[in-house]
Amino acid sequence: MRQLGPTDLKRLHRDWNRRSAGRIALLLESVQSPYNVGAIVRTAAAYRLEHLYLAGQTTSPSSPKSAKVSLGTERYVSWSVFERGADAADAAREDGFSVIGLELADDAVPLHQLTAGPDVCLVVGNEDHGLSPATIAACDAVAFLPLLGRVGSLNVATAAAIALYEMRRQGWT
Numbered sequence: 046m047r048q049l050g051p052t053d054l055k056r057l058h059r060d061w062n063r064r065s066a067g068r069i070a071l072l073l074e075s076v077q078s079p080y081n082v083g084a085i086v087r088t089a090a091a092y093r094l095e096h097l098y099l100a101g102q103t104t105s106p107s108s109p110k111s112a113k114v115s116l117g118t119e120r121y122v123s124w125s126v127f128e129r130g131a132d133a134a135d136a137a138r139e140d141g142f143s144v145i146g147l148e149l150a151d152d153a154v155p156l157h158q159l160t161a162g163p164d165v166c167l168v169v170g171n172e173d174h175g176l177s178p179a180t181i182a183a184c185d186a187v188a189f190l191p192l193l194g195r196v197g198s199l200n201v202a203t204a205a206a207i208a209l210y211e212m213r214r215q216g217w218t
Contacts, residue, residue: 067163074130075101083114084202090118097124098133130180142166146184156188
């Protein structure tokens, strides 16, 4: 077995790109760490994010620290800024997305059991406080990532990456 070269990688990614029909967006509510924003942007660009909605105190993807972590991939992602998460959720819905919050909350379902449709906007929140109650109320559904160990939650960038992959995986199967 050998590692793929640049041409082989392009072919591999082109094949998976053809298999991926649905649109995915992300809403970040008060994700303040530029390192988390940069990591999310890089993952979002890798999974062909349609749009990034920024709300509350979210750091801009173009901030120097975010851009350093994203390695310049912010140029592949469009974004818009909103004062409140609920307003950003409404904008995503107007753009044709189902709005799915990721939060450890009552009545949240495991993300892999959620049937969200082809066009999904995933919503992730602040590193310490998660999503605001108003943003949770603005979501069409709320899901969580099942965890097995002694750790009760994940870093927001890690959770966003897993959720983006799961949404794409559902579209591939």
